[in-house]
Amino acid sequence: MQTVKMVVTGPFNAGKTEFIRSVSEIEVVSTERKISSEAERVKDQTTVAMDFGRISIDENLVLYLFGTPGQRRFDFMWEILSEGMLGFIVMVDSARPETFREARNILETFRAYAPTPYVVAANKQDEQDAWEINDMRIALRLSPQVKLLPCVAKDKEAVKKVLLELLYSILEEMDTGEVSAPK
């Protein structure tokens, strides 16, 4: 049985766990803990080590989806989780501009771990306070080449589209020679 993985990263409360939950065929293995900090109490629980979802591709291949903890104090997990990934998805909460800088920093950190293809998912696009995609691109300082995709993590179709776009990016980068098959 061959296994491959993708990583879903992003700031605290960006929607990473929800994203994985939408497509995983197993109940997401989550390491959530109650939030202790008052400042971060925008939700009850947060991921402290990783989330873990699975999609069986066929009888010989399994895709694992790993969600990273969003809080900086658990960033020791990031490098461990990024090892051997096919690519990664940076989730950004479109309605919380205060997290854009953190999202940008996380993106750069993951690029430094592994120069694999990635896409950015502008989550919570269904919320009234969500920023427009074009404004987010400028705010996140993403070049036009980087895929910034509107997303609603609880919507399976939107999540599928993000995953597919990442896979297309992997193929495109293989064709342009920027990514080679791991030896």
Next chain:
Amino acid sequence: MALKGNLRDFSITQLLNLVNVARKTGTLVVERSQEQVYVSFREGKLSYAHDGTDAASLTMVLYHAKKLNAAQVRIINERSRGMSDKELGLLLINSNYLSQQEILTSLQTYYLSTVNRLFTWGEGLFHFDNDLLPPKDKITVRISLENLIIEGSRKMREWEQLQGEIPSLEMALKFSQRPGVNLRNLNLNADEWKVISFINPKNTIHQIAKATNKNDIEIRRIVYSFIQAGLVDMVRPEGVPVQQPVQPIQFVPPVQPRISLPQGSKTEFKSLINRIITRIRSI
């Protein structure tokens, strides 16, 4: 869709850059306690700005720019009752009071000074309204944002540096023990003297700022200059208990499943990706 947030998280420099790059048209409204600032843009250029709910009249702008004196303002206001700023501007030009250039330069200076105030705001709620345009009777200009952004970035850098030097306004100040410093021989301006008069280990910098009506950047700038000159030292305010550092909770990361990277040729790798694509499409 919204373009809203807080300057604490998304600075005015970043906002102006966004407006400039996206060539936006509309009005940025920034609010902080009782203050409100409106900055209008047309295709990414600054066109109009005012603070408060009432826009300053043209005569007041020209008075502040020292283009009109108080007596002239009074006479013009009496004669131009009911006139719009545009009509008044034409009247002033036609009656050779002022040139068109003088009026435009005065307005530009006023609009820029309004925007410049925002660079000193550490926080404030903002939203960008695409449908809110300057009132039709007001004179608009076209000012490129690049210089404003560069100048703003410089101010923000200064702000960051000051925040680095004085990370918390909850600290207090005390006069340094350095012998030979005679305050009477110091060359301080009125604002600095005001701050000096409040220096006491019982007063936090925040309290001094409030008492002297200074914003965060102004008080930091003054305190930093005092520290640099060796006049004062930062101390913990008297009566405030020392906080014990919190021990971080140690989490043992769970063992992650063994992942094997796809081995073999580029063709095999492509085939693997295509299999995943097919599967995900079918979920």
